Amino acid sequence: MGQSIVLHPWRGDSPTPHSNDHFLSFLKSTPKEGLNELLDGGLYTSEVTEIAGEISSGKTQFCLSLCVSVVMKARQNVVFIDTCGGFSADRLTEIAESLYGEENLEHILQSVKVIEAFDIFHLMTALQTIKDKMVKKVDPFYDTLKLLVVDSITAVIYPSLGGQQMDGHGLMVQLSLKLRHLAADFSLCVLATGGKTKIGITEKGIEDWT
Amino acid sequence: MQSETGLQLLARLGSRPSIAGVLSPIFNDGPSAKDVIELFGTEGTGKSEILLNLVAGIILPKTWKSVNLNGKDASVIFIDNDYKFSILRLVTVMENRIHATLKNAPQAEENLTNDVELLIQKCLSKLSLIRCTNSSELLVTLYSLEQTLLSNPNISVIMIDSISAFYWIDKCNGGESLAAQEKNLTLISEVLSKFINSFSLIVIATKCALMKKRMREDYNLEKSASNIDRLKNDHQEFLCKAWGQLVTQRFHVEKQLASNHFKCHCIHLGSSKNADKTVIQFQITDNGIQVL
Numbered sequence: 001m002g003q004s005i006v007l008h009p010w011r012g013d014s015p016t017p018h019s020n021d022h023f024l025s026f027l028k029s030t031p032k033e034g035l036n037e038l039l040d041g042g043l044y045t046s047e048v049t050e051i052a053g054e055i056s057s058g059k060t061q062f063c064l065s066l067c068v069s070v071v072m073k074a075r076q077n078v079v080f081i082d083t084c085g086g087f088s089a090d091r092l093t094e095i096a097e098s099l100y101g102e103e104n105l106e107h108i109l110q111s112v113k114v115i116e117a118f119d120i121f122h123l124m125t126a127l128q129t130i131k132d133k134m135v136k137k138v139d140p141f142y143d144t145l146k147l148l149v150v151d152s153i154t155a156v157i158y159p160s161l162g163g164q165q166m167d168g169h170g171l172m173v174q175l176s177l178k179l180r181h182l183a184a185d186f187s188l189c190v191l192a193t194g195g196k197t198k199i200g201i202t203e204k205g206i207e208d209w210t
Numbered sequence: 211m212q213s214e215t216g217l218q219l220l221a222r223l224g225s226r227p228s229i230a231g232v233l234s235p236i237f238n239d240g241p242s243a244k245d246v247i248e249l250f251g252t253e254g255t256g257k258s259e260i261l262l263n264l265v266a267g268i269i270l271p272k273t274w275k276s277v278n279l280n281g282k283d284a285s286v287i288f289i290d291n292d293y294k295f296s297i298l299r300l301v302t303v304m305e306n307r308i309h310a311t312l313k314n315a316p317q318a319e320e321n322l323t324n325d326v327e328l329l330i331q332k333c334l335s336k337l338s339l340i341r342c343t344n345s346s347e348l349l350v351t352l353y354s355l356e357q358t359l360l361s362n363p364n365i366s367v368i369m370i371d372s373i374s375a376f377y378w379i380d381k382c383n384g385g386e387s388l389a390a391q392e393k394n395l396t397l398i399s400e401v402l403s404k405f406i407n408s409f410s411l412i413v414i415a416t417k418c419a420l421m422k423k424r425m426r427e428d429y430n431l432e433k434s435a436s437n438i439d440r441l442k443n444d445h446q447e448f449l450c451k452a453w454g455q456l457v458t459q460r461f462h463v464e465k466q467l468a469s470n471h472f473k474c475h476c477i478h479l480g481s482s483k484n485a486d487k488t489v490i491q492f493q494i495t496d497n498g499i500q501v502l
Binding site for chain 1 (some may be wrong): 378383
C-alpha cells in the first residue's frame, strides 16, 4: 500500500479528488507538492480512488497526466479504460513530449494500454480479461501493471440506474466490488472518474454530498 | 456415530476466553458469550474502525513484561467482505496503545522498540483474516470454519465486515422470489446460530444502512422526539428475517458533520434492558477510538 505518485498539475479548475471513504476539500490551484499532500502522499495502491467533478473540470486531463507520471516516475504500466470516448492519443503525446521530451515518447506510449468499453457489460468483461491476464502471467505488460484508470465510471452506470428495477443497483455494486477486488488482490491503484458533483456513486448507492 | 478427540470435546464444551470489558465505555460490561452484535450506520460512521479497535483490544495479552496492557489474549476470526481491512492501521493502533501504556507505567524498561515489534507479531498470529467475494463464498467459508473452531479453543469472536456487502447482488441474482434472494443470507444466519450455540461464540457484524425507514410526513413537527427514538426509528431490517432474529444487540452509529465526532447508541433486542438511554460520543484519532 501507499505508492507515491508525483502528479503534474493541470491549469484551470482542478477536479475534486477524494477517496472512497472520506471527502477531501476542494483545491483551486494545485502545486505539485500540494496535490501529493492533499492525497496524503499520493494515490494508494490496493485502493479504489474516485475523482469527481463537473463536466470539463479536467478529470480526463488529470488522468492523462497521471498516466505519464506513473510510467516515467514509477516505471510501471498503465491500463486506461475509456468508456466515453474521451481518450486522445494526441493529447497524451502532447503531455508526454512537453514533460519528458521526444526521446521518452515511444516508451511512454507503449506503456499505456487503452481498452474501450462503452457499456457496463463490456466493462466487466474487460476487467475480467485484465484479471485473467494478470493471473496467467503470459503477457509481460501485465506483470508491471500498477495503475488502472476507468474514465468515466458514471457513464456506464447511469444508463442502468433509475426506475423501479433494482438491476441497476446490483450491476453497480458488482462493478465496484470487482474494482475493489482487483485493486486489493493485485496491489493495483484503481482510479475512477465520476460525473456530477453533489452526487456520490459508491457501491452502496447514490448518496448526497452536501 | 460421531467421535471426537479430547481436544475437540474441550473446544466444544469448554469456555472460550472472555472478552468482557473490551472498549468498555461503548460496550459497557463487554460482549458476553452468545451475543450477536450489529453495528448499524451509514458510510463513514466508524463501524469498521470500532471493529478494528476491538480486534486490537482482544488480541493484545493481558500483561506484558509486568505492564498491564488490558488485552483479552483471545483469537479472532475476521471476515472482510468489504475488502477494507487495513493491517497498517491495526498495527498503528496497537503500537500507539502499547506505547501509551508504557509511558504511564513507572516500572517499564527502556528501549523496547524491538520487543514491541515482536509482541505485535505474536499478537497478529491470533488474528485470522478471510476475504469473501460473494455470499455463496461466505456461506462455504463459514461451513469450513467449523474445523478451525473445533481445533482452536482460543477463538472467541467472529467479526464480519460487513454482513450487508452482498445485499444488492443477492437481490438481483434471486430474481422475482424473495425467498431465493434471501436464501444465502438465511443459511449464513443458520450456520452462525449453530456456531454460537455449540461453541459459545460472539458474533460482531457491521451493517451498512442501505435502507432507511421512510420518514413520516409529520416527523418534523414532533419536537419531543428524542435523539434515541430517532436513532431507533432509522433502522429497518432489510436483510433476511433470520438475521434479524439472530441479533441480540444493535449499536446505531452516527457521525456529526459539524464537530467531526461520532455518536453511538446501543439497543438491546429481545430483552427488557431497553432502559439504557446513554449516547456515547467518540473521536477517531491516530491512536484509535477515544471516547469523549
